[in-house]
Amino acid sequence: MQKKQRQTIRAKSFEKILAAAQDEFVLQGYKGATVQSIADKAKLPKANVLYYFKNKENIYHAVLEQTLNMWDEGIGDITPEDGPKLAIEKFVRAKVTMSFKNPKASKIYAMEIIQGAQHLKDFARTYQRQWVREKAKIFQCWIDNGEMQCVDPVNLIFLIWSSTQHYADFDNQILTIMNRADYEEGDIEHVTHFLTDFILRGCGLK
Amino acid sequence: MQKKQRQTIRAKSFEKILAAAQDEFVLQGYKGATVQSIADKAKLPKANVLYYFKNKENIYHAVLEQTLNMWDEGIGDITPEDGPKLAIEKFVRAKVTMSFKNPKASKIYAMEIIQGAQHLKDFARTYQRQWVREKAKIFQCWIDNGEMQCVDPVNLIFLIWSSTQHYADFDNQILTIMNRADYEEGDIEHVTHFLTDFILRGCGLK
């Protein structure tokens, strides 16, 4: 009956290590994060961490994968049926919410890209290309149908990505500028409103 | 007469080291970049690099300072006299041009912020807060005068920053998605046009 005990411990250890690793990788970068510092943060001996993950690179890969999955799930979707207004509203809200609720995931991903995506597998890149192509096509349809202003769909996607992720990646800068210590509940709503409003107007939808 | 020779060598060495260091810091992060790798890239012996800079942290500080100066100079300005339309056009163009011409500077800065601005001096942060306050006030005047749509000025600044810097920080991702190896001359113009167009419309100025 108690075969569960092992599984739970195993799962919990993985979880603790991944959480600690995400923290450290964001704070110190790939090379700067040490197995020891990850172990300390996870409250496990170093050798134990290396029992669960063969080496540091494997830890990093696991963190990256976790991050990509989150990106995939949380990103909502852009479907032709919704029409441009609703689709943009949904998408912006999803991205802003993700940025505020899980800034670390966004940061890991951002650092990886900035540094040249050295650890990112090819499939992940191809996948994104596909995604953008597909969504751009939907926007183009709407434009051709006169449902929205004629704007370059690919650059529009970039603008939405960048302006939403900014609140995660640059949270430190934003908080410093606003002279605050932390984000508050209302911020998500405020930023979502600002961005949807602004972007819809940019698309000629207001 | 030939006292110049030393000065030139000195200047050139500094330049080579800083360029190499910027490269390495972007590619490998602070901890990942080694004095040796910087020296190799600068084609100098390691000890010679450490003759010009006491230690790695000093190299990094120099790179960071260089980056901040560039940000300061290249950022153009937002002045009340220009009015919202011209001011935004100028500012967006300046930022986009910087992003395309000097992506590494933007990346160094982005990485520093993402990682919590651990090396950034307080004065740099306070300075930015001041800058944003000041410019936000100008936008607010324009709004109050009915010269532009009522949008939150601070978030507008964030949107302009993020959407323009994106082309520097995420150049790898963008190029992958567009299935290209490098940016081309026309890209600056195209992106500038897209962004000014979109943002002006977002501000109710089109």
Place this chain on the structure above:
DNA sequence: ATAAAACTTGACCTTATGGTAAGTTTATTT
């Protein structure tokens, strides 16, 4: 109860890296 598997851990090894010390060469000044 016993064996086997899964898990935990301290001690250890090797390598890479930041940095130093001390000497040598090269350019500038007098």
Place this chain on the structure above:
DNA sequence: AAATAAACTTACCATAAGGTCAAGTTTTAT
């Protein structure tokens, strides 16, 4: 030409970090 200062270089050291090992302990299966 000699003296001085700047620039360069070699050899070296201490430390920290990734990773292994082998000896334990605990849980599960028989």
